[in-house]
Amino acid sequence: xxxxxxxxxxxxxxxxxxxxxxxxxxxxxxxxxxxxxxxxxxxxxxxxxxxxxxxxxxxxxxxxxxxxxxxxxxxxxxxxxxxxxxxxxxxxxxxxxxxxxxxxxxxxxxxxxxxxxxxxxxxxxxxxxxxxxxxxxxxxxxxxxxxx
Amino acid sequence: xxxxxxxxxxxxxxxxxxxxxxxxxxxxxxxxxxxxxxxxxxxxxxxxxxxxxxxxxxxxxxxxxxxxxxxxxxxxxxxxxxxxxxxxxxxxxxxxxxxxxxxxxxxxxxxxxxxxxxxxxxxxxxxxxxxxxxxxxxxxxxxxxxxxxxxxxxxxxxxxxxxxxxxxxxxxxxxxxxxxxxxx
Numbered sequence: 492x493x494x495x496x497x498x499x500x501x502x503x504x505x506x507x508x509x510x511x512x513x514x515x516x517x518x519x520x521x522x523x524x525x526x527x528x529x530x531x532x533x534x535x536x537x538x539x540x541x542x543x544x545x546x547x548x549x550x551x552x553x554x555x556x557x558x559x560x561x562x563x564x565x566x567x568x569x570x571x572x573x574x575x576x577x578x579x580x581x582x583x584x585x586x587x588x589x590x591x592x593x594x595x596x597x598x599x600x601x602x603x604x605x606x607x608x609x610x611x612x613x614x615x616x617x618x619x620x621x622x623x624x625x626x627x628x629x630x631x632x633x634x635x636x637x638x639x
Numbered sequence: 640x641x642x643x644x645x646x647x648x649x650x651x652x653x654x655x656x657x658x659x660x661x662x663x664x665x666x667x668x669x670x671x672x673x674x675x676x677x678x679x680x681x682x683x684x685x686x687x688x689x690x691x692x693x694x695x696x697x698x699x700x701x702x703x704x705x706x707x708x709x710x711x712x713x714x715x716x717x718x719x720x721x722x723x724x725x726x727x728x729x730x731x732x733x734x735x736x737x738x739x740x741x742x743x744x745x746x747x748x749x750x751x752x753x754x755x756x757x758x759x760x761x762x763x764x765x766x767x768x769x770x771x772x773x774x775x776x777x778x779x780x781x782x783x784x785x786x787x788x789x790x791x792x793x794x795x796x797x798x799x800x801x802x803x804x805x806x807x808x809x810x811x812x813x814x815x816x817x818x819x820x821x822x823x
Contacts, residue, residue, distance in 0.1 A: 521751050521823060523712035543750040561710040563823045565753075569714065573706035588800050604707045606654065606714070624647050624682040625666040625689055632660025633652040635704045639645035 518545035519583040520564035527557030527574070548583045554601065567608030568594060576601020581621070585610055592617045599623070603636045646681040648703070650695055653677075655714060664689045716743050718820040719803075720778060721813060724761075725770070727777040730813075741785050743822040749790050752822050754778050756796035759815035760808050768798035771818075778818045 522531075522544045529540040532551040540552065546562055554560060554576045561571040566585045572578060582595040592614040596605070598621065607629050611618045620627040622638050649664050651673040661674040669688025671680050677697060680689040701708070718740050720733040729737075744752060756775030758767035775794045782792065804814045 518751075523750075523823065524710050526710065545751075559706050559710045561712040563712045563715060567715045567821075569712055571707045571711040573704065573710075576707075588797060602704050602707045604652075604704060604711055606711065607660065622647055622649075622682070624684050624687075625649070625664050627649055628663040628665070630661040631654075631658075632662055633654045634660075634662055635648075635650040635652050635700065635707070637648040637650075637703055639647055 517547060518565075519548055519580070519585070520546035520562050520568075522546065522560060523563050524559075524561040526559040528555035529553065529558040529560050546580060548580055551577070551579045553577045564594075564608060566594075566610045568610065569604070569606040569608070570596065571604045573602035576603060578603055587613055590614075594618045595621065597621045598636050598638050600638045603638075605629070605632075605634045605636065607632050607634075646683050648679050648681050649673075649689075650679040650700060650704070651676060652700065712823070713747060715821050715823045718743075718822070720818045720820065722774055722816045722818070724811060724813070724816070727770070727773050729777075729781075737781060737785065740782065740820055740822060741787065744782075744787055744790060747822065749822055751791045751793060752782075752787075752820060754782075754792055754794045755819045755821075756794075756798075757801055757803070757815060757817050757819070758799050759810060759812040760799045760802070760806055761811040762809070764799060768796060771796040771798050774816075774818050778820065782820075 522540055522542055525540045525542055530537050530553050531540045540560060552560060554572050554574050556574050558574050559572060563569055577599040579597040581597050582593045584591045584593040592610045594610045605620060611629050611631055615630040618629050627634060651662050653659050653676045659676045663670060663672050664680050666685050668686055671689045671692055673692045677695050678692040679695045680692050682689045718736055720736055721730045754775045756771035758771040775796050779792050779794050802815050804812050806812050
């Protein structure tokens with residue numbers, strides 16, 4: 492049983508590395524740290540989250556009761572999540588030269604810390620954190636969100 | 640704090656460097672602004688307005704958000720390297736920055752770093768795009784030469800499109816002849 496888990500993990504790391512080189516331009520962020528049972532869902536496919544994996548627009552990140560994860564985005568935004576949490580990266584666009592800026596994250600449940608980066612600095616109105624009960628607008632900031 | 644029905648919370652925390660930002664929490668029933676550290680608002684549902692902001696004890700913040708805060712990555716560091724005119728040679732003070740970049744990559748176990756080349760406006764646009772590309776490539780090979788392996792070095796160049804110091808066309812400006820390295 493133990494060997495199977497190790498094999499699955501190394502397969503995930505392998506595919507993440509390959510995707511890294513091929514998709515250098517389409518990645519919007521990276522997983523810097525991960526704990527417990529944390530998953531990344533992309534286009535309906537669920538994979539185990541691993542350090543070094545790239546994040547793309549549309550990704551859905553979920554932590555289980557032992558899980559936690561820390562993400563860094565291209566514009567220096569940081570998102571970290573505690574256990575039993577779920578965040579969807581609904582929109583991400585960081586092309587400051589073309590003035591194309593957008594960051595919309597949906598927080599479905601759990602505890603999430605958001606430290607804003609250059610998108611919020613350049614265009615605060617382009618950043619929205621969407622909770623089930625309300626929407627958060629940010630202006631250069633560190634926000635802690637708990638959705639029950 | 641009594642909580643009969645589950646309520647979601649939004650807390651404005653100080654930045655790692657101590658600065659305090661500003662947030663707005665809104666739904667169809669109402670909207671609140673928070674611009675002071677460790678203040679929070681509670682929201683029950685879309686039909687109930689967010690509560691009037693009040694202070695939350697930092698100990699309580701740690702209890703609620705401790706796990707998420709502990710796994711927050713470090714803020715990326717941006718290094719800027721400068722070049723001699725019409726050259727891919729770094730200025731001496733920028734050569735001195737390279738070991739610091741290497742140390743940052745090693746300390747963070749970086750998986751992806753970005754190298755972005757820029758130029759000033761002296762000369763033709765296409766030439767400037769070319770030279771900024773060559774400058775970025777130079778920095779990448781310098782880093783690889785110093786032993787940066789297993790890290791994806793994402794190289795892009797902006798030519799004269801992203802001036803640090805706004806100048807007119809055809810202006811020789813050493814502050815614009817630069818490569819930015821972002822270490823995550």
